[in-house]
Amino acid sequence: MITTLAASGTDVGNPAFNIAIFLAFVVVTMTLVIRASRTTKKASDFYTGGGQFTGPQNGFAIAGDYLSAASFLGIAGAIAVYGYDGFLYSIGFLVAWLVALLLVAELLRNTGRFTMADVLSFRLKQRPVRMAAALSTLAVSLFYLLAQMAGAGGLVALLLNIDGKVGQSIVVAIVGVLMIVYVLVGGMKGTTYVQMVKAVLLVAGAGIMFVLVLWAVRGNFSQLLANAQDMVNSSTTKGVQGRDILGPGAKYGLSGMTKLDFISLGIALVLGTAGLPHVLMRFYTVPTAKEARRSVTWAIALIGAFYLFTLVLGYGAASMVGPDKILAAPGKENAAAPLLAFELGGTIFLGIISAVAFATILAVVAGLAITASASFAHDIYASVIKRGNATEEQQVRVSRITVVVIGLVSIVLGIMAMGQNIAFLVALAFAVAASANLPTLLYSLFWKKFNTTGALFSIYGGLVSCLTLIVFSPAVSGKPSSMFPNSDFAWFPLSNPGIVSIPLAFVLGIVGTYIGRNKIEDPAKQAEMEVRSLTGVGVEKAVSH
Template structure:
């Protein structure tokens, strides 16, 4: 897979970068206001934003991590796909319309609407930075795995250089294009990704007479697990603790989507609540098609490549989709798949970087430090500087996490998002008594408990698949902390409210309720 085809593969990726950077430059040159930079002036339609939402959400975890997990763990790997599709129903029914009507640029706008502005905005910005960094680290790890396979780079230094290059390009997207440029990159990437996985699925099905059962039968013969690869329990079975770990993962996946800052921020790029709802519907259909294809690609990798080859390849589980592409389409299809995978990483990380930098600039700089008196140009300047800082941190984290399954790492980011944000969103919108003290307790309690449990879980140490496999300081038995940290966040929010003497502002609460249901007073088109 290396040698003569390396120039072709990197050439395809280079063409994508040049074209998208040109698009970003053209649309980004019209960023005249903070609204243009943060929310693209609310100028996108529901279908456009829905495709961009799917592009923002379908990350390296989906394309590389899930297909690899299916190829190695079979049925249990496909549970990631099911969880992420189902999670969009929560966003559609509860979050999308109300959030779009209440906020303006960031999640902090919603959480601080009827609370004391400065402490709540600061807390929201800090949480957004932490969640975005966790998510970006997973994408950077995916970039390292992909280039390790593509160029047969086994040294950690070589992979670190590649991760750094990816980080520099994604920062350029944000600095030059803002939300408009990033959105168009995500639309282009989503279309390419859907075409790619559909093409691969058709090729795989064609090799087995368009029989899914034929693929499954071949997969059992080419797996060290045998027929068990088609049954639940390979990874999340065999003991009560493993089953509990699956419940924790499922809870994080289903509840995390409606709490991810970079996904929630996309609702501000549409002009009204109707288009926000249409965005989620379009995104759900696009992602439904994609995740069905991951089933074919995952088991197709197992049937045509084999689990042992996948696990021993540079990049491990994350190499399943590229290996399958090379097996069924040779050098050309491999080049296309690798380019699409790189595009996936770049687009998602660019969206995350924009969200993190916007949250810091808008919530901390403009509303905490400058107390709402910041000039729009200075606010955008701070956002761009923050993007550079976030990019540096993401590169360092990606190098440290290189080699981990990116779907698993993203599952931790989902647990963080659900633990820190979901309780405050639900309480703010539906509990009249909820106050500033409860908001801070919920945010910091959920975030702190989740980070602490991750630090002392098998995700970080104690097993061969941990980030630090040679040491063991795991005290918490579950790989994903969602089962404990998400309910704890709701408990903290409730306790912080009932134990506080602070009274909620009934006028503000009524205004928020009317605005969230009707959009009246939002100040946006």
């Protein structure tokens, strides 16, 4: 029997139908993954798909990697509850791609082979820099995984009418196991195909919802905004009633400190993408730097269209569902998009859109897992532990073991983070990436005097400062919305530390470089990196090896 949306907003659709849609997606994508596994023979196949994807294909895969559950569930929910301030996430995520396109995409593709550490260590001392870069990659990947797993718990609990933390925890565990299977079986090739399928489904699904929402108000966007504000005004939820969601300030304008928190968030979002390891690794799945540029162009077009859709979806959810039902549902803000789908098209449309959201989570966690495992196997195991003497077979085996470990850790962290807004959790991952990775990456590519000491100061300084400030921030403790609401050990006033940790990492890179200026780096490698990064000369030879 088909259930309906209860007053609480927690019972949605037909659980049996939703499960069938989920299983159908898993079967289709697993078929693609198994087919891809037949051509996954070497380490390059497992890590980068053999560098055989075209620019448009990789553009779809990048969009699939980047448009995470935070984009679809978190941002739509943030707009539905906070309005204008929620849309600021979309702007930050989109503008960040210009930084990636203009500063790192082509240079990174020309200089590296498998991981971000290939670039950072190209002209510096291999072992210490690779170790630092790998640890940074693992930290960013785990933060990102935490957000996706938390989103999975809330989404599937909503669709299957699962109440209580135990049931949601089981859902998170199932998503983690599926992620492990995808990566173990298909490697980067299989993961890329899943991401391409997911990108098409997500953009198309969001586009259909966009059209249906505007159709409901006869294309009158002003009327949609007015309806959304009326629903907020009539809300009975404490703190929501009377909130202005059409102008700035609903979340970040309450005080001088919240305004500063927004500036910190904006810096992290705009600079974070160019330091995200799982996004940077996608540039190695294409054969040339030209295809890398094409892939970013395609990705920007898809991502830009999607974020325009989220504005209408968020206000549509506020107008047609209302913040009371959204905040009462499992997953809270993250339930806005599925609840809107139910209002627009009933059980069938809800099942389809939710399957798209489920696909979103699976594709992103698979990409994160393979990035983290590749970094550990290629950078720590092969280069640091084995000192470059590990065979490709050994690297792939260690990578597969690492996937299992990362999957288990992400399950535990995802259970701890359930109920948090996942757009916010991803913003913390962006802060870590922008603090630990971006300064070192830019210095390595553009500053001739940059040396190993500067790289270690920059990576470890940015990573440690960012993680420390996050742990002692209101995001973790001290507030009802914190990860540990019943504890209070927060002394740093901002929820996002980017405004402090990112400039600090840039400064530490300069300080470390001058402290270590007497340590001679290889001038020949510096010249080779400069020529290769700008022209691509020598890239094909390096990749073929």
